[in-house]
Amino acid sequence: MDLSSIQPLENVQFIQGDITQAETIVRIKDLMNSRRADLVLSDMSPDISGCYSVDQARSAWLCECALRVVDQILKQGGHFICKIFEGEDTIKFIEKVKHRFIVVKTFSPEASRKSSSEVYIIAKSFKK
Ligand SMILES: C[S@@+](CC[C@H](N)C(=O)[O-])C[C@H]1O[C@@H](n2cnc3c(N)ncnc32)[C@H](O)[C@@H]1O
Structure with missing residues (x-):
């Protein structure tokens, strides 16, 4: 899903919407x-x-909304990957993720290392 539309893709179901809205x-x-x-x-x-x-x-707010999606649709043992801009809210968000997953790591891809301060949170094995 995304705020913006995309070109149709084979075997992809797409929702155009705002993740901050409960209806999405x-x-x-x-x-x-x-x-x-x-x-x-x-x-x-x-x-x-x-x-x-x-x-x-x-x-961080978009990440919180993504975590709401996790709580509603992810299966037990499922995984979550989430991009976040590093900052004062990151630690608090990671703590929330750690409550829900067995393994939680952060990863900064080579492609985004120099130009931005975004990191990916990689969370494995949803505890439910
Ligand atoms: C870095 S782009 C990634 C887009 C896509 N994953 C890609 O690789 O082309 C970030 C995306 O977040 C979307 N976005 C921002 N706020 C959003 C929101 N509230 N709900 C849904 N999507 C949002 C933007 O529309 C934008 O397309």
Whole structure:
């Protein structure tokens, strides 16, 4: 799902919506039709304002919303990958993730290491 539309892709079901809205999560659940997901992956990032503390807080809020999706659709033992802008909210968010998963690590891909302060949280084995 994304705020923006995409070109249709084979074998991909896409929802255009805002993850901060509860109705979008309902739409995701409807699409899952009572099935549980193996993986929830969020590459979301906010529109950049230029003020890092604002952008970081918005990024953390998108991650919180992605974690709501995890709580509603991920199967036990499933995995979660989530991009976050590093900052004061990161530690608190990682703590929330650690409550839910057996293994939690952060990873900074080579491609984004020099130009940005985004990191990926990789969480394995959802405890439910
Ligand atoms: C770095 S892009 C990644 C897009 C896609 N994963 C890709 O690789 O092309 C970040 C995406 O987050 C989306 N986004 C930002 N805020 C959102 C929100 N509230 N709900 C859903 N998507 C959002 C943006 O529309 C943007 O497409």
